Amino acid sequence: ATTAIITRITNDHTVKEFYGNKFDHSGEPQFTDEVQVNLDLITEWNTIKTERVELRGPIPMISSDKLQLVLVDTPGPNVQERGHAEATYGLLKNKLQPLVIYIIDRTNPKTNDATRLLRDIASEMNKGGKRARDRFIFVANKVDALDPERGEDLHAILKKDTLYLNEFGIENPKIFTVSSLLTKGIRCKKNGIYLSTKEKRELPALKAAFVEDAERQMLQYVNVSSAVR
Numbered sequence: 001a002t003t004a005i006i007t008r009i010t011n012d013h014t015v016k017e018f019y020g021n022k023f024d025h026s027g028e029p030q031f032t033d034e035v036q037v038n039l040d041l042i043t044e045w046n047t048i049k050t051e052r053v054e055l056r057g058p059i060p061m062i063s064s065d066k067l068q069l070v071l072v073d074t075p076g077p078n079v080q081e082r083g084h085a086e087a088t089y090g091l092l093k094n095k096l097q098p099l100v101i102y103i104i105d106r107t108n109p110k111t112n113d114a115t116r117l118l119r120d121i122a123s124e125m126n127k128g129g130k131r132a133r134d135r136f137i138f139v140a141n142k143v144d145a146l147d148p149e150r151g152e153d154l155h156a157i158l159k160k161d162t163l164y165l166n167e168f169g170i171e172n173p174k175i176f177t178v179s180s181l182l183t184k185g186i187r188c189k190k191n192g193i194y195l196s197t198k199e200k201r202e203l204p205a206l207k208a209a210f211v212e213d214a215e216r217q218m219l220q221y222v223n224v225s226s227a228v229r
Helices: 039-045 082-092 115-127 130-134 154-166 180-190 197-212
Strands: 006-011 019-023 052-057 070-073 100-105 136-141 174-177
Touching (some): 039 052, 082 115, 115 130, 136 154, 180 197
Parallel strands (some): 006 052
Antiparallel strands (some): 006 070
């Protein structure tokens, strides 16, 4: 619902703000030069009449002099605009072999799951060796919504998601659990950024659940090498 168009974000710490342009279906830019953007302008651009948006600016905590990073945010595979959906599928077969992050919404995991997309991912993963498999990462989002009192824990979630992906031929998927809400709260508090009264009230409980509770610390469930860990 939040991404109706393809958005490319290039990390660039030589500037302090974000700049960008939007392109129509013929590939023509709206502006001759990049313009400084804000949330209201991006919301205005995020319409069916736009083919794609190109943004450039400083992505927090990722140095652009050490890593050339371009994030491509795509609409879900069920988006109404056929061209946008095909562009999403096209990224799977891109000759540059970009890293693909597939988001599994923890509160409603099958809403955005597309059978065709997952089968295409399985096909690409099975075409090559380790590199082909490693370029696909699956993220179980919103794990802060889990209710341990109802038997919902990280072990069960990872097992359930693994079995679900297995149905489409995706073997041994790399699944990472994520709580963006917790991450946002910790980073905002650390950097003196505004948090609402509700966020301030809930942050200690979230930290206690996922930082202080050994059984719910997410890193231990991730299949990574000791060096990465």
